[in-house]
Amino acid sequence: MEVLLLSQSRYSEWWRRSTVYQVYPKSFNDTTGSGTGDIRGLTAKLHYLQELGIDIVWLQPVYVSPQHDNGYDVADYENINPDFGTMEDFDELVGELHKRGMKLMTDIVVNHTSTEHEWFKQAVSGRDNPYRDYYIWRDPAPGGGLPNNWQSKFGGPAWQLDDASGQYYLTLFDKTQADLNWENPQVRQAVNEMMLFWARKGVDGFRMDVINLISKDQRFPDDDGSVPPGDGRKFYTDGPRVHEYIRGMYEEVFGRYEMVTVGEMSSTTLEHCIRYSNPEEREFSMTFNFHHLKVDYKGGQKWELMPYDFEALKRLFTQWQTGMQHGGGWNALFFNNHDQPRALSRFTDDDLYRAESAKLLATTLHGMQGTPYVYQGEEIGMPNPKWNNIDEFRDIESLNMYRILQAQGKSPETALSILQERSRDNSRTPMQWDESPNAGFTTGTPWLKVDERYPDINVQKELEQPDSILHHYRKLIALRKEHAVFTEGVFSRLDEAHPEVFAYSRTGEGETLIVVSNFSSKDITFRFRDAEWTGLNSAGKSKLLVSNTAADPVLTQELQLSPYASYMWLIGN
Numbered sequence: 001m002e003v004l005l006l007s008q009s010r011y012s013e014w015w016r017r018s019t020v021y022q023v024y025p026k027s028f029n030d031t032t033g034s035g036t037g038d039i040r041g042l043t044a045k046l047h048y049l050q051e052l053g054i055d056i057v058w059l060q061p062v063y064v065s066p067q068h069d070n071g072y073d074v075a076d077y078e079n080i081n082p083d084f085g086t087m088e089d090f091d092e093l094v095g096e097l098h099k100r101g102m103k104l105m106t107d108i109v110v111n112h113t114s115t116e117h118e119w120f121k122q123a124v125s126g127r128d129n130p131y132r133d134y135y136i137w138r139d140p141a142p143g144g145g146l147p148n149n150w151q152s153k154f155g156g157p158a159w160q161l162d163d164a165s166g167q168y169y170l171t172l173f174d175k176t177q178a179d180l181n182w183e184n185p186q187v188r189q190a191v192n193e194m195m196l197f198w199a200r201k202g203v204d205g206f207r208m209d210v211i212n213l214i215s216k217d218q219r220f221p222d223d224d225g226s227v228p229p230g231d232g233r234k235f236y237t238d239g240p241r242v243h244e245y246i247r248g249m250y251e252e253v254f255g256r257y258e259m260v261t262v263g264e265m266s267s268t269t270l271e272h273c274i275r276y277s278n279p280e281e282r283e284f285s286m287t288f289n290f291h292h293l294k295v296d297y298k299g300g301q302k303w304e305l306m307p308y309d310f311e312a313l314k315r316l317f318t319q320w321q322t323g324m325q326h327g328g329g330w331n332a333l334f335f336n337n338h339d340q341p342r343a344l345s346r347f348t349d350d351d352l353y354r355a356e357s358a359k360l361l362a363t364t365l366h367g368m369q370g371t372p373y374v375y376q377g378e379e380i381g382m383p384n385p386k387w388n389n390i391d392e393f394r395d396i397e398s399l400n401m402y403r404i405l406q407a408q409g410k411s412p413e414t415a416l417s418i419l420q421e422r423s424r425d426n427s428r429t430p431m432q433w434d435e436s437p438n439a440g441f442t443t444g445t446p447w448l449k450v451d452e453r454y455p456d457i458n459v460q461k462e463l464e465q466p467d468s469i470l471h472h473y474r475k476l477i478a479l480r481k482e483h484a485v486f487t488e489g490v491f492s493r494l495d496e497a498h499p500e501v502f503a504y505s506r507t508g509e510g511e512t513l514i515v516v517s518n519f520s521s522k523d524i525t526f527r528f529r530d531a532e533w534t535g536l537n538s539a540g541k542s543k544l545l546v547s548n549t550a551a552d553p554v555l556t557q558e559l560q561l562s563p564y565a566s567y568m569w570l571i572g573n
């Protein structure tokens with residue numbers, strides 16, 4: 001009895017049954033003809049998100065910003081960038097969401113500010129300025145030059161020289177994104193006050209940008225390369241005081257307003273993510289990790305292409321499903337976001353089997369434990385745009401890397417072919433609403449080219465077809481609310497290193513979920529192992545919940561799977 005009570009309370013929070021929709025406002029819906037999406041454009045589409053079954057909208061940065069990194073370079077945390085609208089528009093969005101019983105999660109970017117932020121302007125004005133210590137300054141190395149060998153995540157050194165003072169400031173991302181000095185209690189207090197400002201406005205939650213990078217090793221040693229590149233940098237990832245800082249935010253802000261929070265964890269570990277998201281630690285509700293999205297990085301390098309390692313993808317999901325459940329942590333489940341190429345193009349077939357593939361990815365992910373995130377356009381199967389011209393690209397990281405790859409000796413054609421696969425612009429193309437010009441996104445000139453396939457791939461079409469990708473998502477989102485097994489079931493992998501199939505079960509109280517997905521373009525046979533089949537068989541009668549083919553197969557020990565076929569069954573009494 002005690003065990004049962006414990007397990008019930010462990011999963012009682014509402015957001016464990018929720019689905020989040022991620023909005024990249026610049027590319028969502030433009031109501032002014034400026035070519036850039038805006039807040040009112042989102043408000044105008046809330047009915048669409050409500051019908052999809054969305055509980056939480058994650059709105060990416062709309063704060064005042066020079067937009068070098070599309071809003072992740074914040075110049076004023078408490079005002080809206082005029083390109084996106086006004087504070088009245090924001091308040092209206094909050095009101096309209098709440099009217100519909102939906103919640104708003106905003107993006108909080110506090111590892112760094114824009115160098116155009118007033119704090120930074122003060123900081124560079126002189127060494128004695130009170131804001132100097134808001135940022136991280138170092139003298140040149142003894143012989144001159146960079147203070148250490150840390151690299152920016154967007155390429156090049158992580159230090160920028162301030163000519164006036166002769167000191168360097170740290171920038172882990174673009175040179176216009178200066179890292180804040182979290183050792184300074186005034187920084188921590190200013191961040192809390194800013195978050196309280198939004199909490200009082202009625203914001204229900206926060207997505208915390210690269211939050212596991214905020215605590216740097218104060219010795220600032222050279223990176224010794226002992227941690228593989230994809231695993232993050234040793235001296236500032238999950239750093240020495242990071243849990244203390246996050247707990248501080250919880251006590252002052254998240255806990256007081258009962259907020260739902262998700263931390264974006266760059267190159268983190270399972271152990272840290274358990275701590276970040278186990279409610280007893282009083283930190284975040286859940287975490288994003290990226291290990292499963294590095295399975296096609298050659299030698300851990302994002303800008304080196306290789307076919308993805310399917311076995312690694314399955315192994316990583318399994319490790320995180322099992323590990324987070326054991327440790328009492330909670331996963332944010334995702335295949336897509338604004339920093340990743342479209343999973344549809346990356347892991348499956350975005351052409352011949354586009355609809356099957358999009359549904360397969362959805363079923364595979366939504367059957368797992370965690371809170372699923374749907375990134376705009378994913379629910380209608382938007383693919384990478386496959387641009388053949390560098391002039392189409394806008395992303396600062398992509399443009400930096402285009403130069404760096406050529407400086408490393410790659411031809412312009414090779415550099416472009418790498419961008420085609422890896423650029424963040426792949427997922428940032430405007431949302432495709434209908435078949436009118438520019439996919440109904442804008443009446444002006446879109447800031448980023450609309451994918452040419454929009455006459456075939458758009459929301460209007462998807463709404464009209466009962467068996468569309470969009471309707472598939474609706475079904476999955478609704479099922480999570482109907483069956484406790486989605487939230488609570490224990491994960492077991494069932495495919496024993498099958499080269500094409502990912503199969504798993506989720507075992508809950510009186511209900512078991514089975515997911516079987518063929519990640520290949522071949523017709524194949526999949527057979528459950530005898531012992532596992534006996535276990536499944538004795539769990540009760542099975543019912544097909546979700547399918548992406550015309551067939552409605554009964555769950556049998558041996559299954560015939562057509563290309564990209566994916567099924568979900570529920571076993572119960």
Ligand code: GLC
Pocket residue numbers: 069072073109173209210264338339
């Ligand atoms: C996060 C954001 C990304 C941004 C970076 C720096 O990874 O998702 O878009 O460029 O942080 O803020």
